[in-house]
Amino acid sequence: MTFRLRVTLLAALAVAIVAIAAAALIYAMVQRQLLSEIDLTLQQTANTARQGPSPDRRFPGRSTVFLSGRYDIFAQIIDTNGRIVPSENQPGEPDLIDDTVRAVASGNRAASYTDIQTSDTHWRVYVLPLGQGRALELARPVAEIDAAFSNTRLALLALALAAALLAAILGALIARAALSPVRRLAATIEEVTRTRDLSRRVGIRGNDEIARLAASFDDMLIALEVSLRSQRQLVADASHELRTPLTSLRTNLELLARGQPEDPFERQQVLRDLVSQIERLSTLVADLIDLARDEEAHLPIEDVRLDDVVSTAVNEMRARYPHVRFRVEAQPSTVHGVHSRIARAVTNLLDNASKWSPAGGVVEVTVANGEVSVRDHGPGVAPEDRPRVFDRFWRANTAHHLPGSGLGLSIVKQVAEAHGGTVTLEHPSDGGARFRLRLGAAPA
Numbered sequence: 001m002t003f004r005l006r007v008t009l010l011a012a013l014a015v016a017i018v019a020i021a022a023a024a025l026i027y028a029m030v031q032r033q034l035l036s037e038i039d040l041t042l043q044q045t046a047n048t049a050r051q052g053p054s055p056d057r058r059f060p061g062r063s064t065v066f067l068s069g070r071y072d073i074f075a076q077i078i079d080t081n082g083r084i085v086p087s088e089n090q091p092g093e094p095d096l097i098d099d100t101v102r103a104v105a106s107g108n109r110a111a112s113y114t115d116i117q118t119s120d121t122h123w124r125v126y127v128l129p130l131g132q133g134r135a136l137e138l139a140r141p142v143a144e145i146d147a148a149f150s151n152t153r154l155a156l157l158a159l160a161l162a163a164a165l166l167a168a169i170l171g172a173l174i175a176r177a178a179l180s181p182v183r184r185l186a187a188t189i190e191e192v193t194r195t196r197d198l199s200r201r202v203g204i205r206g207n208d209e210i211a212r213l214a215a216s217f218d219d220m221l222i223a224l225e226v227s228l229r230s231q232r233q234l235v236a237d238a239s240h241e242l243r244t245p246l247t248s249l250r251t252n253l254e255l256l257a258r259g260q261p262e263d264p265f266e267r268q269q270v271l272r273d274l275v276s277q278i279e280r281l282s283t284l285v286a287d288l289i290d291l292a293r294d295e296e297a298h299l300p301i302e303d304v305r306l307d308d309v310v311s312t313a314v315n316e317m318r319a320r321y322p323h324v325r326f327r328v329e330a331q332p333s334t335v336h337g338v339h340s341r342i343a344r345a346v347t348n349l350l351d352n353a354s355k356w357s358p359a360g361g362v363v364e365v366t367v368a369n370g371e372v373s374v375r376d377h378g379p380g381v382a383p384e385d386r387p388r389v390f391d392r393f394w395r396a397n398t399a400h401h402l403p404g405s406g407l408g409l410s411i412v413k414q415v416a417e418a419h420g421g422t423v424t425l426e427h428p429s430d431g432g433a434r435f436r437l438r439l440g441a442a443p444a
Contacts, residue, residue, distance in 0.1 A: 004175045011171030016164035023156035030152060034145055035124070039113055042126035042138050045073050073140045074123075078105040080133040095119070096139050101127050105135035122146055181210045185217060198225035242284065245277040252277075288407070304342050306333040306439075307367045313347045314365060321354040323361075330367035335439045337419045342439065345415035345423075348408040349374040349435050356433070370421075375434035380427060389425055412437060 076093060077085040082102035084094060095118040103109035104127040111128035116139070123139040130136050181204045188202045198221050204214035252270050261267050307330040314326050335342070349372065353363045356378030366373040381389055390413045409423075412435075416423040420440030428434055 004172070004179055007175040007179075008168055008171040011174070012164045012168035015167030016160060019160035019163040023160050027149075027152055027156055031149060034148070038124050038140060038142065038145065039126065042073065042113075042124065042140060045075075046126055046128050046136055046138050073138050075136065075138045077130070078102075078127070078135045078137055080106050082106065085134065093139075096123060096125060096137065098125075101125065101135070101137055104129060107133075178210075181206075181214060185210075185214050189217070192221065198228060242281070245281050245284070249274060249277050249281075284407070301336065301338060303334050304337055304339045306335055306342070306346075306370065306372060307331065309339070309343050309346050310365055310367050310372060313343065313350050316347065317350045317354050317363075320351075321357075323359040324354045324357045325360070325362045326350075326365060327362055328365045328367075330365070331369075333367055333370055335370045335419070337439060341415045341418070345412045345437060346372055348412050349437060352376075352408055352435070353378075353433075370439050372437045373434060374437075375428065375432055377432040380431055380433050381425060386425060386427075390423070409435075 074093065074096070076096070078097065078101060079085055082097060082105050084097070096116055098114060098116055100109065100112050100114040104112055107129065111126070114125045114127070116123045116125050121141045122143060124142045124145075125137060125139045127135055127137045184204065185202050188200055192198065192200050201218050201221065202214040203218070204211050252274050255261065255270060256267075261270065310328065310330055314328055317324070318326060350363065350365070353374050353376035357363055357376045358378065361377050363377075364373075364375040390409050412423050416437055416439065421438040423435060423437045426434040426436065
């Protein structure tokens with residue numbers, strides 16, 4: 001059963017229940033009102049008869065019939081034994097005597113109303129004591145009332161059915177209109193699943209729940225498209241970056257396999273080149289793993305002392321770049337995050353500054369309030385290169401002679417964003433470049 005059909009049936013069922021309940025209430029109110037009018041007429045006629053009734057008309061085989069307004073009301077007197085007291089030689093109507101009438105006539109019950117069904121007529125009966133061991137019974141045929149009730153029931157039932165049918169039609173139309181965005185959303189999902197085209201969008205606008213669902217789905221598609229494009233770009237860039245050292249390694253190994261070069265100095269040069277290419281490959285693979293990993297949630301999140309992390313990284317850089325001097329101003333500063341990832345970001349900043357520093361140059365490092373600032377006194381970043389400095393695999397034209405894979409600063413940016421922070425590039429007026437790494441909350 002489709003959702004649209006369920007909505008239609010539920011709407012029809014709900015309206016049918018409400019219509020039937022309303023019809024039953026209306027029927028009960030009408031029935032009560034009509035019976036109240038009949039009972040009031042019988043009571044008024046009884047009061048008149050007790051004061052001295054005078055017959056207006058007689059029917060063969062029946063006792064006195066009083067004419068009250070436009071209704072014919074039959075009357076007869078019952079004694080204490082429940083027998084009819086003849087009136088002017090009329091035998092009365094024994095079929096109009098039941099237990100209620102006998103109880104009133106015997107004095108065991110006060111004035112009462114009752115319904116009696118004879119062989120051919122339905123009567124509404126009112127009995128009241130007259131005193132001296134007698135009771136007055138008045139009866140009015142209510143066949144026309146029963147007919148009215150029957151017609152009312154049929155009319156209300158027909159009204160309820162018509163309301164349910166109309167509700168079903170309106171429910172189908174409303175469901176069709178309301179579910180149109182859902183069908184559009186489903187069609188988009190099916191199309192994306194079939195074609196794997198993440199550029200498709202649902203494009204539903206509005207403030208209701210379905211519009212918000214569609215907007216969330218569009219946002220998800222945008223995120224997936226960006227992620228897939230970034231992944232493909234990463235694979236393409238990694239392939240390009242890996243091709244050069246692998247080609248160089250293969251060439252040098254083939255030379256060594258053929259016993260070339262024969263000159264010991266050249267042979268030693270080839271071996272140094274092999275070691276350099278292997279180190280480059282190792283660095284590139286490590287950077288790719290750091291850049292592509294997304295299991296940060298599984299790494300331990302803890303309080304990390306930034307000043308200790310910077311101190312350890314600076315000692316490592318001093319051993320790696322002995323021609324560079326490091327000036328550190330660190331205040332105790334603690335952030336909440338993944339220690340290994342933060343240490344990698346700080347190391348990359350220091351490594352970048354060290355590579356661009358001239359011999360005897362100074363790298364200034366400052367730590368305070370969850371922020372690490374690293375400033376070098378090298379050539380700085382050219383204005384045309386500044387927008388791309390954090391891109392993956394991007395390297396300035398003047399950096400191709402330097403070691404690295406072009407992933408260091410992009411890893412810094414990734415770590416900063418994963419920790420709810422930022423990394424920015426500043427351009428001091430006296431030259432060089434300053435990078436500020438600000439760390440916020442720990443990764444979720």
